[in-house]
Amino acid sequence: MAAKFFLIALLALSFSRARAPDPSQLQDFCVADRTSQVFVNGFACKDPKAAEVEDFFFSGLHMSGNTSNKQGSAVTAVNVAHIAGLNTLGISLARVDYARYGQNPPHIHPRASEGLIHFQYNCGTKKAIAIAALSSKNPGVITITNAVFGSKPSISDDIIAKAFQVDKKIVDHIQAQF
Template sequence: MARGLGSIAVLALAFTVALAADHSPLQDFCVADLNGQVMVNGFACKNPNMVQANDFYYSGLHMMGNTSNALGSSVTPVFVFHLPGLNTLGISLARLDFAPWGVIPPHTHPRATEILTVLEGQIQVGFVTSNPENRHISKTLNKGDVFVFPVNLVHYQRNIGNTYAVAVVALSSQNPGVIPIASAVFGSNPDISTDILAKAFQVSDDVISDMQLKF
C-alpha cells in the first residue's frame, strides 16, 4: 500500500511539473492573426491557407536605432507583434544600440530568459539574484562574447567605450514583456503613494515626489 501511494505521489509530481512547462506547438505553425477578435493567451491562428512567406519574415535589424535620448540607447524588438510567425514558438529577439556610455537601465522580462551577443564595442552587463542574497553578477563583454540573463531577474547593459556598441539578444518568449524598474516604481499610473515609497527607499517624501516628476 505504501509503495502504491509513493508511486501515485511521484506521478502527481511529474504531472505538476508537466503542467508548469510551456506547451509545445500542436501544428507546424500558428501565424498570429493580429486583427482577430478572439481573446486567448497569445494570438489566434491565421487561416493556414492564407499564410505567406512574409508572415515569417522581418527586415530592418541592419539599421541603427536612435540613441539620441537621455539613456543613450535604443532597443529594436522583433516580437510576435512585429513577426506574426513567432506565435506559439516561444522565441523572439531584439537589437540593442548604444551611444558611447549609453545604458539600458535595470529591468526585468517577466516571461523570458535573455541571451546577449555583442556584435560591436565593449558592453558591461549584470544581473542581481533573488532576495535575500541580492548578489550582483556582472562582466565586461567584447565583440563575439555571449552572456545570459536568467528569467525575471533584474539586469542591465551599458556601453563602456567611446564608440558606438551593438548587441543582439534572443528571448525565450514570443512576447517577453519588459518592466523598467525605475519607471515602474516612480512612473506608475496612478502614482504609488509617496509615503509608501519613502519608507521603502528610506528617503524623504520630497525625494520621492521629485523622482515621480522625472518619470
C-alpha cells in the first residue's frame, strides 16, 4: 500500500512540474521612449512609473481635415508617433474626411494584414467620415494610381495600355497628371 501511495505521489509531483509555465513575457503597455538611442522593433520602453495620461491620449480626431484639394479628402493618421502608448501594440488608426463627391483613391497598406472601418455620414454638412483601425504600427500606404501612372522610373506606356486594355493616348493623358 505504501508503495502505491509513493508511486502516486511521485507521479503527481512530476506531472505538476511538467505543467509549470514560465511567467508571461508580455507586459500591459510599453510607452515609447522617443529619446532612447536603443533600436528595437518600435521604440524602447520608458519606465512604466514615468507613464503619464498624455502617453495614451491624442487630440485631433474630432477635428475635420481640409478636403479642399483635388481628391476631396483628408487623412489624419495616428500611430505611435502621436500616441506613445501605442508602442509595441501593433496598431494604428486614421480618420478620413470626405467632401461631397470626394474620394480616397484606391490604395493598399503593405504592412497591415487587416483593418476595421467605421463610416459616418453627416447630412448637415454633406461630409462623410471614416475611421480605420489597422493591424500594424506603421501600415504604410501605396496609392495605386501613383504607383502605376506616376512611378519613377516610369512604366512603359505600352505595358500600361495593354494591362488596362486602353489606348496609349489615354495612358499618356493620365501620366501627364503626375
